[in-house]
Amino acid sequence: MGMAAEDYSTLESIRHSGGVRPDNTWPSNRRHAAAVARFAGQEGIGLVTFHAGFLPQRRDDPGRSAMLDRLRRIADIFGEHGVDVALETGQETAETLADALAQLDRPNVGVNFDPANVILYDAGDPIQALCRLAPHVRQVHVKDALPADSPGTWGTEVAVGAGAVDWDAFFAQALAIRPAVNFVIERETGDDRDGDIVAARDLVARYLSAQ
Numbered sequence: 001m002g003m004a005a006e007d008y009s010t011l012e013s014i015r016h017s018g019g020v021r022p023d024n025t026w027p028s029n030r031r032h033a034a035a036v037a038r039f040a041g042q043e044g045i046g047l048v049t050f051h052a053g054f055l056p057q058r059r060d061d062p063g064r065s066a067m068l069d070r071l072r073r074i075a076d077i078f079g080e081h082g083v084d085v086a087l088e089t090g091q092e093t094a095e096t097l098a099d100a101l102a103q104l105d106r107p108n109v110g111v112n113f114d115p116a117n118v119i120l121y122d123a124g125d126p127i128q129a130l131c132r133l134a135p136h137v138r139q140v141h142v143k144d145a146l147p148a149d150s151p152g153t154w155g156t157e158v159a160v161g162a163g164a165v166d167w168d169a170f171f172a173q174a175l176a177i178r179p180a181v182n183f184v185i186e187r188e189t190g191d192d193r194d195g196d197i198v199a200a201r202d203l204v205a206r207y208l209s210a211q
Helices: 011-017 026-043 062-079 094-104 115-120 126-136 167-174 193-209
Strands: 047-050 084-088 109-113 137-142 144-146 156-158 182-185
Touching: 026 047, 026 062, 047 137, 062 084, 062 094, 084 137, 094 109, 094 126, 109 126, 115 126, 115 137, 115 144, 115 156, 126 137, 126 167, 137 193, 167 193, 182 193
Parallel strands: 047 084, 084 109, 109 137, 137 182
Antiparallel strands: 144 156
């Protein structure tokens, strides 16, 4: 589920425009969430994922309280249709996200874990983040990235296997999650996206067959 007017030009622009954080886009995002929830419920889609936006680290931050109120509203809208939601990782540390989920206190809210986003946003180590968030993970993105050359700038998405994700360690943790989760390949850049997706599929298949 996409949010209105998100600007991914820079880390700073998405920090201010992403997810449910902006006040000016909240009414349209709320309406959009209601429409998506109705559709998902009608079509038997059990999980919808989206970016919440940058969650402030401190519990006493007014911006965090406002975002959690909006996320509760979205969770309840989806819950009315029997649909779970998952917040995609990367825009804050795993510790901040885990703490926010505890505050959120909605059983139908989990995590869509993207190891590349943790690298792209410079939000920690993806394996450590997966270990911390494992109890909440509902879905996993298979995507790879290299860290930024300088602080405050984007890292670089690359083909799976060409980046900084330790896939042996990653799958050791991800395959232990219960109930088992789906692995969804995501490739947003590159000159041969089809080929990269096929290579990622083959990598996932190798780990699954080794179980």
